[in-house]
Amino acid sequence: MLSKETCEACRADAPQVTDKELAAYMAQIPEWSGISEAGILKLRRSFKFSDYVSALSFTNKVAQLAEAVNHHPDILLEWGKVTVTWWSHKIKGLHKNDFIMAAKTDELQD
Amino acid sequence: MLSKETCEACRADAPQVTDKELAAYMAQIPEWSGISEAGILKLRRSFKFSDYVSALSFTNKVAQLAEAVNHHPDILLEWGKVTVTWWSHKIKGLHKNDFIMAAKTDELQD
Numbered sequence: 001m002l003s004k005e006t007c008e009a010c011r012a013d014a015p016q017v018t019d020k021e022l023a024a025y026m027a028q029i030p031e032w033s034g035i036s037e038a039g040i041l042k043l044r045r046s047f048k049f050s051d052y053v054s055a056l057s058f059t060n061k062v063a064q065l066a067e068a069v070n071h072h073p074d075i076l077l078e079w080g081k082v083t084v085t086w087w088s089h090k091i092k093g094l095h096k097n098d099f100i101m102a103a104k105t106d107e108l109q110d
Numbered sequence: 111m112l113s114k115e116t117c118e119a120c121r122a123d124a125p126q127v128t129d130k131e132l133a134a135y136m137a138q139i140p141e142w143s144g145i146s147e148a149g150i151l152k153l154r155r156s157f158k159f160s161d162y163v164s165a166l167s168f169t170n171k172v173a174q175l176a177e178a179v180n181h182h183p184d185i186l187l188e189w190g191k192v193t194v195t196w197w198s199h200k201i202k203g204l205h206k207n208d209f210i211m212a213a214k215t216d217e218l219q220d
Contacts, residue, residue, distance in 0.1 A: 052182055056173045063166045063187065072162055077173065077185040 002028050002103035005096075006069075016041075016093040025099040032102050034094075035085075041094045042087040043102050047109060049080045054110075058082050061108045071097060073105075112138050112213035115206075116179075126151075126203040135209040142212050144204075145195075151204045152197040153212050157219060159190045164220075168192050171218045181207060183215075 002025065017025065026034060032045045049055040059077045062084055066072045076083040086102050088095040112135065127135065136144060142155045159165040169187045172194055176182045186193040196212050198205040 052173070052177055056170070056177075059169065059173075059187065060166070063162070063169075067162055067166075072189045075187040077169065077187070079182040 002100050003107050005100045012090045014088070014091055014095055016088075016091055017096060017099075021096070022094065025096065029099060029102045029106065031106065040087060040092050042085050043094065043098055044083065044085045045102065045105070046081055046083040049082070052079050055080055055082050058108065062105055065101070065104060065108065069101070071101060073101065112210050113217050115210045122200045124198070124201055124205055126198075126201055127206060127209075131206070132204070135206070139209060139212045139216065141216065150197060150202050152195050153204065153208055154193065154195045155212065155215070156191055156193045159192070162189050165190055165192050168218065172215055175211070175214060175218065179211070181211060183211065 022034070026032070029043070029045075032043045035042050035044050047055075047058060049058065055077055059075050059082055062073065062075055062082070071088075073087075074085040076085075084102075084105055086098040086105075087093065088098055132144070136142070139153070139155075142153045145152050145154050157165075157168060159168065165187055169185050169192055172183065172185055172192070181196075181198075184195040186195075194212075194215055196208040196215075197203065198208055
């Protein structure tokens with residue numbers, strides 16, 4: 001179960017996920033989309049909330065999780081909506097860590 | 111001085127800024143860019159920070175300011191960087207309020 005694994009800081013020479021791993025991991029985080037931006041594969045999901053304060057609270061939870069493992073996503077805060085994007089800057093793509101972090105992000109929802 | 115004025119919740123029939131007002135207001139917030147996204151004029155500025163925690167702290171300050179006046183920007187939190195985008199959803203463009211909020215955002219920097 002991805003959410004129970006540990007995110008380790010990614011080295012620049014760490015391997016990107018293979019296509020086979022990508023398919024297996026994506027199946028475990030079905031709410032997330034794989035996207036490509038400027039040739040870099042990323043994981044993205046938007047979370048909906050009934051107001052701004054709830055969205056801000058979730059933003060802080062994700063940020064605290066990120067800081068704890070020193071792996072930081074982009075977090076876009078809008079009214080009633082938070083969009084989280086995970087990828088590994090150092091390898092310019094997706095590492096298993098990113099799937100672990102996506103799964104952990106899902107668990108932060110109330 | 112824009113930062114001393116009050117942001118009022120914008121009505122759907124409130125006027126967008128005129129070209130003349132736009133030029134005058136932009137001159138008062140020189141660090142901000144006027145951008146057009148899907149035909150909607152917005153104000154955007156990125157703020158740099160030395161670490162993630164400082165960027166998160168600024169995100170919270172901007173969010174608290176936004177909630178206090180019930181006018182909410184998009185806030186993109188990245189490592190060491192926060193990008194704030196103000197516009198008035200109800201009028202699909204820029205109201206004087208947005209310039210006031212941009213000026214107030216500038217004052218939240220340490």
